[in-house]
Amino acid sequence: MEEINNFIKTIMEKDLEEGRVKQIVTRFPPEPNAYLHIGHARAIVNDFELAKAFGGYTNLRFDDTNPVNEGAEYVDAIIDDLKWLGYTPKNIYFGSDYFEKTYQKAILLIKKGLAYVDDLSPEEMTEYRGTLTEPGRESPCRNRSVEENLRLFEEMRAGKYANGEKTLRAKIDMSSPNINMRDPVMYRILHVTHHRQGDKWCIYPMYDFAHPLQDAFEGVTHSLCSLEYDNHRVLYDWFIEKCEMEHVPHQYEWGRLNITNTVMSKRYLRQLVEGGYVTGYDDPRMPTLVGLKRKGFTAEAIKNFIIYTGLSRINSTTDADNLDYFLREEQKLKATRPMAVLNPLKVVIDNYPEGQIEYVEASNNMENEELGNRQIAFGKYLYIEQEDFIEEKPNRKWKRLSIGDEVRLMHAYFIKCESVVKDDNGNIIEIHCTYDPETKSGSGFEGRKPNGTIHYVEATTALKATFNHFEPLVFDETEETQGKSFLERLNPNSWTKLEGYVEASLKDTKPLDRFQFIRNGYYCTDKDSTKEHLIFNRTCPLKSSFNPKNN
């Protein structure tokens, strides 16, 4: 794996050289209310790899300051995802474990006259906040005495008030052009059971107040987050300073990562799952880490993708090709390559003895001998891919089978097509070929060159298989679909069933119920993603220049 290198690394290097920090400490702070996706992977990989590059460490901290949508199932899922990616946090913390310490800091701010209890309703607060172009107005509660604020805040904690009745606000500047500085709410009242704290608390700190303190409590040196928090950095620093934190963490932002033809927001992913558009968060078409895993991605491929893609302060949308490339690269030498026929066309070898089956030696991966060989069947009756045969060769570049032509069956013999059998409607139902025993694979025969090479399975020993063929979820962005919701733009035909055959060597594999077409291979995982996934050798997709329809 390439060593990580980006602008944040440069910042860390300087901080170390110039003595501002002694050790790099980062944190990955997910809110436990959703499954992790490839966008989170950018944060994870950078948080961990950057700290590791300098001999520092990384904590996992669940940012569980809003109990409303959070839950233990997400905590477990996130821990699993991190483990799958191969990262072990030095510590696993929960923001909610700091509630008491955070509360004490709020008291400190009240005592310093920098925080006050406000009675404004949510609607009033919005009104008082002003707009992007107009300054806000000060709340009538802004000048309460320290004693009164202390009393009211204690009462808030004690549960004397209902949700929304009161808040604790920082006293900063209602006319600041940065709206985040217009007396941001520090605590709100939520009579909700917390997944870890139970009913111990009914006031919960807001992100802007809790996050910097959590970073400081843990000794985080570089607090990395995405660009939308750029506007919050002054507030982050304000809380660190005014709360008199011993340790001073700093926040740095980078751009979010998007992938073409996919959606990444929690809300959309939830809609896809709850609306039944996909089979779950681990549907292989989902950009979630569990989805990518089922699709056949390895942690290594994802890490490499993140590292090579780089990092900048631009919110970028990278081609899905960029992601796929790293999987292909990863699998070239690792995946075994058994054969499967997805759209079978029956082949009869006329000059091969009826009832005879022979086994030929096949390499599991031509580029990696360590993966060994297997025996595959050859006989009188075979299946090949329908798209690998055409009656009349459309042009010289056609490298597959056609009448009168000779191709190599991978790992086996040259066959030559002599004739076709059609049904009443003119559809080809089987083709008749002859084989040349001299051309057996591995025999060293070089008498003539075949037109090309195609894959096959022996018909009487092959296993029937149903393939759920899926393609990425595609969200149309044509003029027609402009203005429509993302669900209306969703291409619904991204999952189809194919009835085909696989070679007998796959008999111990659990059902191959999904696969992804990437370039010339189908990457498969078995039902539980436990088995190394496979690339079924097959012909390349018909490029337009090779498509007979275009000739």
Next chain:
RNA sequence: UGGGGUGUAGCCAAGCGGUAAGGCAACAGACUUUGACUCUGUCAUCUCACUGGUUCGAUUCCAGUCACCCCAGCCA
């Protein structure tokens, strides 16, 4: 129309005063037991959003303009 951020090829992304790295994609050719893989070559030069300025010299510094993103949750 307030504030903040960003603009380098189809997509990512280095460079940050000395004459535009790299990867993906694409294209051309060689090779090939799949047209994949591998290898070779091409792919920003009146050019680094645009316009001016400073300079011997600017993608890099300055000024202005334009475009896009973020902020008006008691979400994170």
